[in-house]
Amino acid sequence: MWKTDDKREFDVYDLSRHDGLFMVGDADRDYLVADPKLGFSGEKVTSAKKEWVLAPLSHENACILRRLYPFTAPSRVLERDKTMGVGDRLGIACDGHIRVFKAYPEITPVFAQQSIRELTLTNRTFEDVLDSATFAVFRNDFETGFGADGDHLKTPAEVDYALGCGYTMITLDCSEQIDNTIEALSKADVDRKYVQNKELESIYLNKSFDVGEGISIHFDEDLFRRTVLIYAKAIDHAVSIFNTKLMVKGTQVADFEISIDETMTPTLPAQHFFVANELARRGVHYATIAPRFCGEFQKGIDYIGDLDQFAKEMKVHSEIARRFGYKLSIHSGSDKFSIFPSAGKETRGRFHLKTAGTNWLEAMKLVAMKDPSLYREVHKYALTAFKAATKYYHVTTDLSKIPCIDGLKDEELAGLFKLNDARQLIHITYGLILNEKAPDGSFLFKDRLYRLWRANREQYSDLLFSHIGHHAKAILGK
Ligand SMILES: [Zn+2]
Numbered sequence: 001m002w003k004t005d006d007k008r009e010f011d012v013y014d015l016s017r018h019d020g021l022f023m024v025g026d027a028d029r030d031y032l033v034a035d036p037k038l039g040f041s042g043e044k045v046t047s048a049k050k051e052w053v054l055a056p057l058s059h060e061n062a063c064i065l066r067r068l069y070p071f072t073a074p075s076r077v078l079e080r081d082k083t084m085g086v087g088d089r090l091g092i093a094c095d096g097h098i099r100v101f102k103a104y105p106e107i108t109p110v111f112a113q114q115s116i117r118e119l120t121l122t123n124r125t126f127e128d129v130l131d132s133a134t135f136a137v138f139r140n141d142f143e144t145g146f147g148a149d150g151d152h153l154k155t156p157a158e159v160d161y162a163l164g165c166g167y168t169m170i171t172l173d174c175s176e177q178i179d180n181t182i183e184a185l186s187k188a189d190v191d192r193k194y195v196q197n198k199e200l201e202s203i204y205l206n207k208s209f210d211v212g213e214g215i216s217i218h219f220d221e222d223l224f225r226r227t228v229l230i231y232a233k234a235i236d237h238a239v240s241i242f243n244t245k246l247m248v249k250g251t252q253v254a255d256f257e258i259s260i261d262e263t264m265t266p267t268l269p270a271q272h273f274f275v276a277n278e279l280a281r282r283g284v285h286y287a288t289i290a291p292r293f294c295g296e297f298q299k300g301i302d303y304i305g306d307l308d309q310f311a312k313e314m315k316v317h318s319e320i321a322r323r324f325g326y327k328l329s330i331h332s333g334s335d336k337f338s339i340f341p342s343a344g345k346e347t348r349g350r351f352h353l354k355t356a357g358t359n360w361l362e363a364m365k366l367v368a369m370k371d372p373s374l375y376r377e378v379h380k381y382a383l384t385a386f387k388a389a390t391k392y393y394h395v396t397t398d399l400s401k402i403p404c405i406d407g408l409k410d411e412e413l414a415g416l417f418k419l420n421d422a423r424q425l426i427h428i429t430y431g432l433i434l435n436e437k438a439p440d441g442s443f444l445f446k447d448r449l450y451r452l453w454r455a456n457r458e459q460y461s462d463l464l465f466s467h468i469g470h471h472a473k474a475i476l477g478k
Helices: 060-068 094-103 114-124 124-141 155-163 187-193 198-204 221-246 269-281 307-324 339-344 357-370 372-389 412-420 420-428 430-435 446-457 455-477
Strands: 011-012 019-025 030-034 043-047 050-056 082-086 106-113 147-153 169-172 206-213 215-218 253-261 288-290 327-330 351-355
Touching: 011 060, 019 124, 030 307, 043 060, 043 187, 043 357, 050 357, 060 114, 082 147, 082 288, 082 455, 094 106, 094 124, 094 327, 106 114, 106 269, 114 147, 114 430, 124 187, 124 206, 147 155, 147 253, 155 221, 169 221, 187 221, 187 372, 198 221, 198 269, 206 269, 206 307, 215 269, 215 307, 215 327, 221 253, 221 269, 269 288, 307 327, 307 339, 339 351, 339 455, 351 455, 357 412, 357 420, 357 446, 357 455, 372 412, 372 446, 412 420, 420 430, 430 446
Parallel strands: 082 106, 082 351, 106 147, 147 169, 169 253, 253 288, 288 327, 327 351
Antiparallel strands: 011 019, 019 030, 030 050, 043 050, 206 215
């Protein structure tokens, strides 16, 4: 307990004690308590007659903290063998995440990881997402490094925004440059559409490439032409972003991930090879590629698809990545427990795994456990909002499979989070739930939810430690 001379009381976070600086919290929020000479801005207070600054967790103070304690600033971590993104949409999950990565130090976390879609749906900024991670890292004295990922960025302006906020990883989403209409075309239509490219033909057409482990990739004319038609613009986009944004005065300023996962059809091995080889040939230094794997990676539930086929394709994708020296990035990794063993094995322990939504689901499970009547309200609202939310996320949810909530006892509510359809109902409606307004203009749920999460933050940390820990353990093959 830390007391000011005017008798205010705060709990002290023991791990945060540093020279003339530590973090405290009361029922509502946390503060830094700083020696005035460190320069934090806040309220001047005295405790046992000594002067301190009671500094709010503001962006300005986060910037000072990152300068004084570089371990609270993100760094480029993708060159480490095992990395895992744990998006924290609410800005409250990092304490639980840190416990996971202290328990599994083989894996380096990317704590700040948010897409523009997620920023919009949660009304947050890149600054705020990174600041939450910085303060949590300080609060828990996590000194082994973490990354910050501007996830699924599409435009030069979005990349500028993330880099300007100090993000150390840019995930470039090339989906708008990938032509999804080619796959279904007949050979004749492909031939009509194809514009001769002698340079690419001399490299790929009717050529075979040995990627190791007896795996060979061959481009016949039809595959070659389709591959060029689907991916050429995406490669141009990645080359341009790399040269104009990632390279500053001859130095690369952030890790670069190429995401080609948000497409209609899985990335064929030959297509993956083509993208990797073209990027390398054109001088792009990238740390990771996210192909679209076979099967379905729906949000917040386990993998849907053929596990043997997945393992076979994972092996080929992994060989391609090894040949070029980058890592595979597995997106929508929340709850994909059935594929983690083969992903860990085939990548030989060099991977990047992204999760995000499952942290929100654990937060809502906590609501079901601690305040059943609030959970019932949110659940009923989510049912009405579901259709609007499918605009943002692809899911195959069957709402009729979710038991009627009025027929469930309070203690049965948390069990809903074992049912895929109920998980997806809550998963994809997060933005609408958080933003819904009451008739008087206040938030219908948001403030009550945050109060509950604040009051029960230890239990939330416990839930995440167990659930995200389960992810880490599975991909490590433990
Ligand atoms: Zn993705």
